[in-house]
Every structure is written in structure tokens, then in C-alpha cells.
Amino acid sequence: MVQLGIxxxxxxxxxxxxxxxxxxxxxxxxxxxxxxxxxxxxxxSIKWCLSKAGKSIYNxxxxxxxxxxxxxxxxxxxxxxxxxxxxxxxxxxxxxSKKSQNPKNILESMGYTGKIYYHDHHFSHAAxxxxxxxxxxxxxxxxxxxxxxxxxxxxxxxxNKIEKKISIDFPNSLGMLYSTITAYLGxxxxxxxxxxxxxxxxGDYKVYYSKLLSVFENTSNKYTINQKYFTWExxxxxxxxxxxxxxxxxxxxxxxDKLTQNHKDLAAALQKVYENQFLKLVxxxxxxxxxxNLCLGGGCAYNGVANVLAYKYFKSVFIPFAPSDAxxxxxxxxxxxxxxxxxxxxxxxxxxxxxxxxxHKDKILSxxxxxxxxxxxxxxxxxxxxxxxxxxxxxxxxxxxxxxxxILASPRDxxxxxxxxxxxxxxxxxxPFAPSVIEDKASLFFDMKEPVPHMNQVVKAxxxxxxAATHIDGTCRVQTVTKEQNIRYYKLIEExxxxxxxxxxxxxxxxxxxxxxxxxxxxxxxxxxxxxINYLVINNFLIKKI
Amino acid sequence: xxxxKFFRNKYSQWKRNRxxxxxxxxxxxxxxxxxKNF
Numbered sequence: 001m002v003q004l005g006i007x008x009x010x011x012x013x014x015x016x017x018x019x020x021x022x023x024x025x026x027x028x029x030x031x032x033x034x035x036x037x038x039x040x041x042x043x044x045s046i047k048w049c050l051s052k053a054g055k056s057i058y059n060x061x062x063x064x065x066x067x068x069x070x071x072x073x074x075x076x077x078x079x080x081x082x083x084x085x086x087x088x089x090x091x092x093x094x095x096x097s098k099k100s101q102n103p104k105n106i107l108e109s110m111g112y113t114g115k116i117y118y119h120d121h122h123f124s125h126a127a128x129x130x131x132x133x134x135x136x137x138x139x140x141x142x143x144x145x146x147x148x149x150x151x152x153x154x155x156x157x158x159x160n161k162i163e164k165k166i167s168i169d170f171p172n173s174l175g176m177l178y179s180t181i182t183a184y185l186g187x188x189x190x191x192x193x194x195x196x197x198x199x200x201x202x203g204d205y206k207v208y209y210s211k212l213l214s215v216f217e218n219t220s221n222k223y224t225i226n227q228k229y230f231t232w233e234x235x236x237x238x239x240x241x242x243x244x245x246x247x248x249x250x251x252x253x254x255x256x257d258k259l260t261q262n263h264k265d266l267a268a269a270l271q272k273v274y275e276n277q278f279l280k281l282v283x284x285x286x287x288x289x290x291x292x293n294l295c296l297g298g299g300c301a302y303n304g305v306a307n308v309l310a311y312k313y314f315k316s317v318f319i320p321f322a323p324s325d326a327x328x329x330x331x332x333x334x335x336x337x338x339x340x341x342x343x344x345x346x347x348x349x350x351x352x353x354x355x356x357x358x359x360h361k362d363k364i365l366s367x368x369x370x371x372x373x374x375x376x377x378x379x380x381x382x383x384x385x386x387x388x389x390x391x392x393x394x395x396x397x398x399x400x401x402x403x404x405x406x407i408l409a410s411p412r413d414x415x416x417x418x419x420x421x422x423x424x425x426x427x428x429x430x431x432p433f434a435p436s437v438i439e440d441k442a443s444l445f446f447d448m449k450e451p452v453p454h455m456n457q458v459v460k461a462x463x464x465x466x467x468a469a470t471h472i473d474g475t476c477r478v479q480t481v482t483k484e485q486n487i488r489y490y491k492l493i494e495e496x497x498x499x500x501x502x503x504x505x506x507x508x509x510x511x512x513x514x515x516x517x518x519x520x521x522x523x524x525x526x527x528x529x530x531x532x533i534n535y536l537v538i539n540n541f542l543i544k545k546i
Numbered sequence: 547x548x549x550x551k552f553f554r555n556k557y558s559q560w561k562r563n564r565x566x567x568x569x570x571x572x573x574x575x576x577x578x579x580x581x582k583n584f
Contacts, residue, residue: 179581245566
């Protein structure tokens with residue numbers, strides 16, 4: 001049985017190929033096109049997945065689409081009908097795009113004539129989270145901007161069944177509210193939410209908390225949001241109107257404007273409002289299911305600060321490596337528990353890497369080292385405050401670099417954060433970096449309830465000697481690493497620990513400003529040459545600039 | 547005095563609203579600054 005899972009036309013288009021229940025390959029389209037959060041049909045991802053699995057489009061038995069176009073269409077036309085004059089041109093634009101975005105037509109034009117299974121957007125999120133977890137009984141909470149109608153669902157997963165219990169529909173959306181304030185603060189929605197989360201600890205939430213809370217008509221577990229402040233139902237240009245400005249008594253920030261204390265306070269208030277509402281949903285999930293386990297899904301599950309609050313009601317919390325729309329390409333195909341690794345992308349042989357290195361012989365020098373020598377040399381370089389681009393094995397799926405396409409550095413150097421933010425990544429100075437730690441040793445450094453393999457929980461640091469990976473409020477978005485997850489990354493951190501007594505490394509994604517995460521050796525070499533990164537490691541090649 | 551205060555408040559409110567309008571207009575003229583939901 002060969003299944004192709006597709007997520008497209010929303011935020012993070014992706015494709016996955018599953019052969020006899022095993023995920024053989026999965027990749028996000030943005031990595032191939034270089035367009036961040038690319039929402040176009042994932043033709044490149046599909047082609048790559050097929051070639052990786054050694055299949056052609058004619059070998060596909062089933063296509064699973066991550067949402068139900070008719071239901072989405074119903075939501076959009078119902079919404080537009082509320083304001084027919086205001087949405088006249090938008091409606092025309094939507095109808096035009098709908099024609100070109102018909103999954104059946106696109107797949108037929110590629111040669112696929114089999115059945116297409118459509119799944120509800122939030123079901124795909126829930127399935128990806130629950131079926132890739134170790135739980136046989138779990139509450140499932142999915143929160144995002146919007147799917148077809150739903151923006152939030154609570155389900156109960158038992159065995160191979162997912163039963164939906166509660167849902168909240170558009171336009172009441174916590175995800176949309178978060179994105180709106182992200183836009184209000186001058187960051188790009190669906191991209192800048194991380195920045196808002198990072199900015200929040202610098203602010204005082206009390207300043208804007210009550211004002212922001214007043215956009216809710218009702219803050220129960222079935223919350224409703226007053227639409228008079230927002231343009232979600234009739235605009236594709238901005239997400240709020242002048243009334244929101246008057247309510248907050250703060251002009252919206254343009255991207256080039258200076259960040260003031262007011263902006264930090266608003267970010268803090270938004271995070272607090274989100275956390276409180278999230279906690280109510282978590283409590284409801286507990287009451288409805290009575291389970292000790294919780295699976296989180298949807299784009300909002302990237303909110304690591306809020307995620308840890310779920311331990312108030314649940315003993316164990318699972319968040320998959322790609323809880324947003326990308327992961328739904330895999331989720332749509334799953335109907336039973338399946339072990340899925342986050343490392344599902346392309347990998348490259350040594351001979352291919354050597355060929356790429358030779359193309360830049362005038363700019364770089366390379367040394368091929370044995371595994372043992374490589375780990376000890378790279379650990380030494382990291383401990384000596386060098387910045388290393390670390391490119392190994394298969395590319396990660398999802399927004400996080402989990403040790404195969406990472407930039408690594410010492411978290412003990414107090415100046416490393418500024419160096420990385422300003423010199424390498426050329427981004428805002430307030431943004432934190434994450435530490436990766438050997439799982440067995442994690443509790444020595446971090447106050448955590450359980451392992452965090454996918455870097456999606458923010459926990460308190462127990463020590464003060466990791467300044468580059470600790471945020472202003474003493475927290476870290478930690479990643480725990482085991483041999484089973486990633487043997488080479490584990491061995492490297494172990495070696496760093498052997499040399500320095502601290503088995504922790506700073507890990508940030510291997511990309512520069514406004515770029516997607518590195519996919520190939522040629523891209524890695526190009527980015528290395530154009531940046532101030534000290535060394536590049538691809539497989540066993542240690543590369544330095546001449 | 548109260549009248550002066552009243553007009554001063556009205557003026558600053560008008561100024562603030564004008565600033566909100568200006569910023570919103572600038573935002574609208576840029577690339578779509580929104581979460582895709584259609």
C-alpha cells in the first residue's frame with residue numbers, strides 16, 4: 001500500500017509518502033523553493049518523496065488530503081455573504097484561486113486517477129499528534145488559526161480511534177488573535193509569532209492585559225471573540241481595524257519602527273491572555289477525557305511557554321515535531337500508531353559532498369575525518385567559542401532544526417547570543433537560542449517534567465552558566481537528545497560534555513536572515529562562504545574558509 | 547478651564563486617531579500583512 005499525504009494552499013505545504021504503514025519520506029515545499037512557509041502545491045516535495053521511495057505517481061494507491069475543501073469553501077462563502085459588498089473583489093479572487101487549487105484536477109494532471117481521501121483539517125492535526133505518540137489513551141487538543149470552520153478541537157484518542165468532543169469555530173480563534181497582535185507589533189503573521197513569544201518576558205503583562213482581554217465576549221472554554229476589532233472576515237491585507245488601535249491606545253508598529261517598552265508590554269499581555277485561555281481548554285480536555293495524557297497539535301502547539309502549563313492537569317504531554325499544517329501531510333495518512341522520525345528529508349553521500357566542495361576549491365579547505373576525530377575536533381572548536389554549521393544525514397521535517405541542519409555554538413559564552421543574533425543570523429537581539437542536552441543529564445541543568453525531544457517546551461534553567469541559551473526570564477527552549485533519536489548529534493554533545501563537563505550545546509537552525517533551513521550541501525557551502533560562521537561540517541568533512 | 551481641558555483632550559484624541567489611520571494605511575499599502583485564512 002503506497003499512500004501520498006499532501007498539505008497545501010494554506011501555510012506550510014508539504015508532502016509525505018507512506019509505504020505499508022512506514023513513513024519513507026516527507027518534506028516541506030519551502031525547503032525546495034526557498035520561500036518561507038511556501039503555500040503552493042508541493043510539487044517539488046512530491047517529486048522528491050516519490051524518487052526517495054523509488055515510486056512513480058502511477059504506483060500511488062491512495063492520496064490523503066489534509067483538509068476538506070467543500071467545508072472550507074462553505075466557511076469562506078458564508079463569511080463573505082455577511083459582507084457581500086465589502087468582500088466582492090476578495091470573493092472573485094477566492095473563486096479564481098479555488099479553480100486552480102482543486103486537488104483532483106491537479107493530481108489528475110500529474111497522472112493520478114485513484115481515490116483522494118479528504119480529512120478534516122483539525123483531524124489531520126489530531127491524528128499526527130496522537131498516532132505518533134506513545135499513548136493508547138489520550139486527550140487531544142488542537143489549536144490553530146483556522147481549518148475549515150474549526151479553530152480549536154478537543155478529542156479523545158483511544159486505541160486506533162479519535163473521537164471529537166468539542167470544537168470552536170471561526171471567527172473565534174486564538175491562533176488568529178495571536179497572529180493579529182503579531183502583525184500589530186510589526187512582525188509577519190505566521191512567522192513572527194516566535195518573536196512575540198521571545199519578546200514577552202521583557203514586558204509587563206498588566207499594562208495591556210485587561211484591554212486585550214476585552215476583545216473576548218466570553219472567556220469560557222467555548223470562548224468567543226468580538227469581531228468589531230478585527231477584519232478576519234473580510235480582508236486579506238490587514239487583520240485589525242482602527243477600533244483595536246483605539247482600544248489599546250497604541251499605534252500599530254511598522255516593521256522598521258523601533259521596539260518600545262509598550263510593544264514589549266503588549267507582547268507580554270498577549271502571551272498571558274493566550275496562556276490563560278489555553279489553560280482553560282486544557283482543563284476542559286482533562287474533565288472530558290479523564291486521561292492522564294495530552295497530545296497537542298495545530299500551529300499554536302509551537303508555543304512552548306504555554307505548553308508546559310498543561311502539566312497542571314496532565315501527567316504526560318506529547319507535542320510532535322511538526323504540529324502545524326506541514327505535519328498534517330503525514331497526519332492525514334495515519335489511522336493507527338506509527339513511529340515517525342523527524343529526520344525524513346534528503347541526505348547526501350560523501351562523493352556528492354566532495355563534488356560540491358571541489359566546486360569551491362578556491363574559497364574553502366576540507367578535511368575528511370574519522371567519526372571519533374570529527375566529534376573530538378568539533379567539540380574542541382565549539383568549546384573554544386567557534387560557531388559551527390552542522391550538516392548531517394537526513395533533513396528534519398518541521399520548523400525546528402534538531403541536530404541535522406543546525407548552527408552549533410557554546411552556550412557558556414555570554415557574548416555568543418549577540419554574536420549569533422547580530423553577526424550570523426542578522427536578526428533581533430532579544431531572540432533566544434535553544435540548548436540541546438543529553439537526555440540522561442538534562443535534569444541536572446533544567447527543571448523539566450519529561451524529555452523534550454522536539455524542542456517545544458520552555459523550561460526553567462537550574463544553572464546560571466548557560467547565558468547564551470537562557471532567556472531573560474531564566475527559561476530555555478530545551479531539546480533532549482538520545483542515541484536512538486540521533487546517534488551522531490548525541491555523540492557530539494557527549495564529547496562536548498567529556499571535554500567541558502557540560503554536555504550542552506547551543507542549537508539554532510542552519511539558515512541566515514529570511515532564509516529557509518538549509519537543504520543541500522551546495523546551499524550549505526554557499527551560506528557558509530557568505531557568513532561569519534567559523535567552520536562547516538558536512539557528514540565527515542570539516543570545512544574551513546581559506 | 548474645563549472647556550480648555552475638554553478641547554485639549556479632543557485635540558489629542560483626534561491626533562492619536564489620525565496616527566492610527568496613517569499607520570493602518572501604510573500597513574495596507576504593503577505586502578499582505580495577514581494570516582492566510584481564505
